[in-house]
Amino acid sequence: MSRLPGLAALEALIAVETETVRFADDIAASVRSFLDGLRVVAAEATGGQAVSLLLLQISQIALTGARLGVHRDFAPREEYQPDDGPDPDDIDEPAPADSPGCWARLDTYSALFEPYQPEVIEGLISDDLTSIAADLAVGVRHYEAGDVEEALWWWQFSYVSSWGGLAGSTMNALLSVVAHDRLDVDLDTTQEPGAWSRRRPPCWTAPKTASPRP
Numbered sequence: 001m002s003r004l005p006g007l008a009a010l011e012a013l014i015a016v017e018t019e020t021v022r023f024a025d026d027i028a029a030s031v032r033s034f035l036d037g038l039r040v041v042a043a044e045a046t047g048g049q050a051v052s053l054l055l056l057q058i059s060q061i062a063l064t065g066a067r068l069g070v071h072r073d074f075a076p077r078e079e080y081q082p083d084d085g086p087d088p089d090d091i092d093e094p095a096p097a098d099s100p101g102c103w104a105r106l107d108t109y110s111a112l113f114e115p116y117q118p119e120v121i122e123g124l125i126s127d128d129l130t131s132i133a134a135d136l137a138v139g140v141r142h143y144e145a146g147d148v149e150e151a152l153w154w155w156q157f158s159y160v161s162s163w164g165g166l167a168g169s170t171m172n173a174l175l176s177v178v179a180h181d182r183l184d185v186d187l188d189t190t191q192e193p194g195a196w197s198r199r200r201p202p203c204w205t206a207p208k209t210a211s212p213r214p
Contacts, residue, residue, distance in 0.1 A: 023071070024148045027155055030064040031136045038133055051106065054129070055174040061132070062167045065159040074153040109173035128170045132163040 037057040041050050107126050113119045135158040143151035 020152070021148055024143060024152050027064060027068065027152065028140065028143045030061065031140055031155070034061040034064075035133055035136060035140070038129060051174055051177050054125070055171065055178060058129070058132075058167055058171045058174065061136075062164075062171055065164045065167060068152075068156040068159050069164065071156065074149060074156050076150055076153045106177060109169075109176070111169040111172065123166075123169055123173075125170055125173055128166040132166050132170075135163040 034057055037053065041053050041057075045053055107124050108122060109125065110120050110122055113121045136155070138158070139151045139155040142148075142154060
């Protein structure tokens with residue numbers, strides 16, 4: 001029995017749309033988890049906990065961004081981006097409220113603006129996380145309005161153009177804090193190259209493991 005003309009093409013289109021919706025659901029869940037995590041850090045975390053939690057959160061959202069970056073290009077249905085409503089009023093700097101002095105000593109970092117055209121710039125972890133959250137929240141509003149294609153396009157576009165780079169720089173900064181604590185060494189710039197001095201970074205200690213290493 002022959003199939004109806006165009007049926008195979010219709011089935012293929014439905015399959016693609018179904019997979020797109022599933023992908024959008026995965027991305028939306030990851031984005032919401034990241035945004036919720038930032039709120040928890042801002043409201044409840046101490047200075048020491050913040051570094052660990054933020055490194056975990058930024059690493060996970062960086063993976064989500066990588067999935068968007070390697071995916072086929074999403075194309076918006078309209079020439080102009082539809083109105084996504086007012087900006088949320090609960091996106092604020094995700095710095096731990098109970099230890100502002102401690103966090104201030106970790107917040108500023110240096111990074112390469114463009115790895116292939118090196119230019120060292122200064123950034124603030126708190127500002128970068130706020131910018132990332134604001135970009136991601138735009139996609140969430142499109143997604144919650146039922147506009148899956150627009151949400152995916154925005155998340156992908158803003159990842160490549162904005163928050164992906166910020167996530168990478170922020171993750172490197174937080175990893176540096178953890179690495180210096182774990183290794184308990186830091187380069188003393190007043191000494192000759194190759195000379196190292198032992199110094200613990202302020203405000204953060206490594207979380208204790210639940211059980212001893214076998």
